[in-house]
Amino acid sequence: MMSPDTEDALAEIIRTASGPLLVQGNGTKAGMLRPVQASATISTANVAGITLYAPNELVMSAKSGTRLVEIEAALAKAGQQMICEPPHIHGENQTIGGIVGSNLSGPRRVTGGAMRDHVLGVRAVNGNGEILKFGGRVLKNVTGLDVGKLLTGSFGTLAVMTEITFKVLPVSEATGTVVLSGLDAVRGVAALSAGLGSPFSVSGAAYLPHEKKVFLRIEDFASSVKYRTEKLASQLAEFGAAAILDTDASKIFWRDVRDCKFLDDAPAMWRLSVVPSAGPAILAALAPLGVTGFLDWGGGLVNLSGPANEATHQAVCDAARAVGGMWWLMRAPDPLRTAVDVVPPEPPALAAIRARVQASFDPRGILNPGRLRAA
Amino acid sequence: MQQAKPKPGILDKRAEIIAGLQAILPERAVIGDNISLKPYETDGLSAYKQMPLAVVLPETEAHVVAIMKFCNLHGVRVIPRGAGTSLSGGALPMADAVVIGMMRMNKILDINYADRYAVVQPGVTNIAITQAVQDEQFFYAPDPSSQLACMIGGNVSMNSGGAHCLKYGVTANNLLGLRIVTIEGEILEIGGKQMDAAGYDWLGLITGSEGQLGILTEVTVRILRSPEGARAMLAGFASNEVAGQCVDAIISSGIIPVALEFMDKPAIHACEDFAHAGYPLDAEALLIIEVEGSETEQSEMLARIRDICAAYHPVSMRVSQTAEESAAIWKGRKGAFGAVGRISPDYLCMDGTIPTSELPNVLKRIQAMSDEYGLKVANIFHAGDGNLHPLIMFDANDAESFHKAEAFGADILKLCVEVGGCLTGEHGVGIEKRDLMSVQFTPSELDQQRRIKSAFDPAWLLNPSKVFPLSGLAAAE
Numbered sequence: 001m002m003s004p005d006t007e008d009a010l011a012e013i014i015r016t017a018s019g020p021l022l023v024q025g026n027g028t029k030a031g032m033l034r035p036v037q038a039s040a041t042i043s044t045a046n047v048a049g050i051t052l053y054a055p056n057e058l059v060m061s062a063k064s065g066t067r068l069v070e071i072e073a074a075l076a077k078a079g080q081q082m083i084c085e086p087p088h089i090h091g092e093n094q095t096i097g098g099i100v101g102s103n104l105s106g107p108r109r110v111t112g113g114a115m116r117d118h119v120l121g122v123r124a125v126n127g128n129g130e131i132l133k134f135g136g137r138v139l140k141n142v143t144g145l146d147v148g149k150l151l152t153g154s155f156g157t158l159a160v161m162t163e164i165t166f167k168v169l170p171v172s173e174a175t176g177t178v179v180l181s182g183l184d185a186v187r188g189v190a191a192l193s194a195g196l197g198s199p200f201s202v203s204g205a206a207y208l209p210h211e212k213k214v215f216l217r218i219e220d221f222a223s224s225v226k227y228r229t230e231k232l233a234s235q236l237a238e239f240g241a242a243a244i245l246d247t248d249a250s251k252i253f254w255r256d257v258r259d260c261k262f263l264d265d266a267p268a269m270w271r272l273s274v275v276p277s278a279g280p281a282i283l284a285a286l287a288p289l290g291v292t293g294f295l296d297w298g299g300g301l302v303n304l305s306g307p308a309n310e311a312t313h314q315a316v317c318d319a320a321r322a323v324g325g326m327w328w329l330m331r332a333p334d335p336l337r338t339a340v341d342v343v344p345p346e347p348p349a350l351a352a353i354r355a356r357v358q359a360s361f362d363p364r365g366i367l368n369p370g371r372l373r374a375a
Numbered sequence: 376m377q378q379a380k381p382k383p384g385i386l387d388k389r390a391e392i393i394a395g396l397q398a399i400l401p402e403r404a405v406i407g408d409n410i411s412l413k414p415y416e417t418d419g420l421s422a423y424k425q426m427p428l429a430v431v432l433p434e435t436e437a438h439v440v441a442i443m444k445f446c447n448l449h450g451v452r453v454i455p456r457g458a459g460t461s462l463s464g465g466a467l468p469m470a471d472a473v474v475i476g477m478m479r480m481n482k483i484l485d486i487n488y489a490d491r492y493a494v495v496q497p498g499v500t501n502i503a504i505t506q507a508v509q510d511e512q513f514f515y516a517p518d519p520s521s522q523l524a525c526m527i528g529g530n531v532s533m534n535s536g537g538a539h540c541l542k543y544g545v546t547a548n549n550l551l552g553l554r555i556v557t558i559e560g561e562i563l564e565i566g567g568k569q570m571d572a573a574g575y576d577w578l579g580l581i582t583g584s585e586g587q588l589g590i591l592t593e594v595t596v597r598i599l600r601s602p603e604g605a606r607a608m609l610a611g612f613a614s615n616e617v618a619g620q621c622v623d624a625i626i627s628s629g630i631i632p633v634a635l636e637f638m639d640k641p642a643i644h645a646c647e648d649f650a651h652a653g654y655p656l657d658a659e660a661l662l663i664i665e666v667e668g669s670e671t672e673q674s675e676m677l678a679r680i681r682d683i684c685a686a687y688h689p690v691s692m693r694v695s696q697t698a699e700e701s702a703a704i705w706k707g708r709k710g711a712f713g714a715v716g717r718i719s720p721d722y723l724c725m726d727g728t729i730p731t732s733e734l735p736n737v738l739k740r741i742q743a744m745s746d747e748y749g750l751k752v753a754n755i756f757h758a759g760d761g762n763l764h765p766l767i768m769f770d771a772n773d774a775e776s777f778h779k780a781e782a783f784g785a786d787i788l789k790l791c792v793e794v795g796g797c798l799t800g801e802h803g804v805g806i807e808k809r810d811l812m813s814v815q816f817t818p819s820e821l822d823q824q825r826r827i828k829s830a831f832d833p834a835w836l837l838n839p840s841k842v843f844p845l846s847g848l849a850a851a852e
Binding site: 105109117133137142193224227324325328353 | 487488489490491492512513533534536540541544545547548557559561562563564567568569570571572573574575576577579580582583584599600601602603623626627629630631668669671672675676728729730731732757759760761762795796797798799800801802803804808812815816817819820821823824826827828829830831842
């Protein structure tokens with residue numbers, strides 16, 4: 001494995017590569033989506049370190065191999081945080097490059113935006129070994145094509161990111177969570193929709209089917225959290241009496257939601273993005289197959305785990321497709337990940353454009369071939 | 376500004392092209408006579424004018440498909456246009472191009488409050504989306520100053536911002552899905568009604584692509600519940616530096632107001648004359664700060680902000696007491712461009728973004744340039760996110776004055792890049808900043824972007840004279 005220390009060295013390796021490269025940070029997401037067939041591995045792990053942090057401008061830059069935990073610690077020291085609260089479902093070694101490359105977001109995504117919404121600038125090396133910079137360090141920038149967004153979630157298949165600049169926000173003074181009990185999934189998502197449709201700036205909205213409970217989070221100044229949780233609870237009175245979690249209990253609970261602690265360790269795991277009201281039907285359709293899970297993002301994120309076989313995977317895809325939704329195969333043994341569509345297939349017109357865009361970055365097709373789709 | 380050379384043979388075939396378009400579209404959808412074409416010769420950047428070959432006004436997605444197939448087949452360039460409010464010349468025609476005006480595709484197709492989205496056609500105005508959902512206390516967040524006129528298709532194409540994007544983000548952060556028609560006439564569904572999409576972020580790429588990748592026919596936006604209430608306050612300061620320090624102090628305290636706007640003295644005076652909002656005329660710099668929430672929450676938050684401002688010895692501080700007062704405060708700010716138009720025959724509105732800590736330095740240098748060029752400038756600034764709008768005043772009847780204004784503007788934008796910012800925060804590159812792109816990007820960075828455009832539009836027929844220096848168009852052809 002090649003782990004260059006600098007962007008220049010990384011660019012040189014790509015420029016002179018004679019065949020496909022497995023592109024990774026610390027490789028924590030290797031079990032997600034499709035396995036890559038490559039003779040060599042290039043890692044960004046040693047292109048690491050925070051390069052800029054201006055708390056008063058709400059901006060941080062870090063080289064892509066910087067570990068997420070290091071970034072979160074530096075932000076916490078200044079009372080700030082990553083806005084989309086990236087999940088730690090892949091352990092403590094995941095890098096900022098991995099989080100951005102996979103566009104993984106946690107509970108705050110529902111109103112605060114995804115990782116892709118907060119990427120302000122990237123430095124990256126394309127498949128020709130050219131070092132390129134897009135975006136910058138300012139919060140508003142429409143200069144040229146938004147290549148930073150295109151690279152976010154591209155799983156290293158277009159270019160290898162070497163530095164990422166992103167927006168951050170202050171940690172709220174307090175957190176509160178309104179908990180409603182005894183609701184089935186349909187009523188539960190109705191309660192989540194009512195909460196998200198309230199004027200109280202809900203920043204987390206999850207439903208746990210095994211507990212039949214709804215959780216709505218408010219983050220703000222302490223006096224606002226008290227006022228808003230109480231008002232929200234009274235506005236949602238039709239869904240039953242509410243309990244309220246304080247700041248400490250809320251932080252523990254939402255960390256568990258973020259990290260999908262409510263999923264069992266079945267061999268396959270999926271993530272579905274659907275319209276929120278479709279969440280309950282998906283849970284119901286898949287339960288008989290031994291696929292279980294919970295809802296986040298107001299019902300719009302369905303986290304699932306279950307048996308790893310083609311029939312079950314197909315059922316998950318069909319359930320998502322039936323409501324116009326998306327899926328990601330987050331975990332499964334290699335043979336299954338190689339055999340199936342780990343993300344939705346593209347219609348032919350879009351596939352043709354995608355192939356041309358991919359070739360515009362990586363004409364030799366050497367960066368993470370087959371990571372998202374069979375080549 | 377240099378115009379691209381017309382494609383060989385197209386101008387000569389004008390009558391044929393118009394007849395061809397008439398054959399595939401209703402009669403009312405094709406404009407070919409010079410008198411009727413006149414309103415389309417310019418947009419919000421009225422210093423540049425160019426009559427188009429023809430204008431088409433599609434009413435359905437099928438019309439758009441037919442137009443694209445026709446233009447692709449005949450190698451005719453296409454310029455998309457919404458309400459024509461672009462301040463960067465994004466909708467400026469070319470002599471050999473067909474302008475495709477989207478204003479007749481102006482229907483709201485679906486509103487879903489439970490799942491919090493609205494599906495609209497590109498010709499729906501920005502304000503019309505909010506108006507359609509406000510009875511249910513919902514709104515569409517991005518609010519460009521031109522929101523009464525500008526259309527969502529243009530907002531998506533330029534990734535428009537507004538005064539409230541400090542809290543709610545820009546257009547790109549408030550979209551779920553798009554339908555676009557490619558130059559080949561293929562319909563692509565991008566994103567959807569769910570939050571995340573698998574595969575590449577086409578939604579993010581197309582947003583802000585200035586009509587260069589495809590023609591929008593449908594936009595799915597997120598709608599949000601309105602806050603309980605909102606209130607603005609004014610704080611005037613003795614210098615730009617002190618006001619800038621106060622902005623820093625507010626953000627550093629952990630408060631993110633919903634809006635945080637900055638005006639310098641010339642802007643304060645122009646806007647006060649126009650809106651009578653009670654802006655302090657003795658201040659060198661003014662901050663407009665808005666917070667949201669219940670009455671009590673507003674008061675608490677404004678009290679915290681007042682305490683912070685007090686440390687910077689404001690020359691005046693006033694909290695709006697009524698909705699009317701808040702409306703007047705915003706009328707002044709949102710009417711700023713028109714207000715400057717009242718004191719100067721013409722103005723150029725610049726749109727760079729800078730790191731907020733550079734504000735005092737940048738304003739000082741803009742003032743020095745203003746003295747050097749002998750042209751007045753008023754500065755209006757989305758202070759929370761570093762988006763600067765210097766309004767350079769000039770006289771369009773005086774060619775030298777106009778050339779000076781252009782050079783002054785270019786110098787300001789170069790300065791923005793030099794201090795770590797960018798050429799445009801929300802207005803787009805358009806034709807106006809095309810030739811400055813090489814200040815911000817290296818040749819390989821520009822080439823990479825051009826190759827992406829080519830992947831969507833191999834023959835460079837879509838709005839081809841914008842965004843990239845003209846050498847890109849020449850190379851692509």
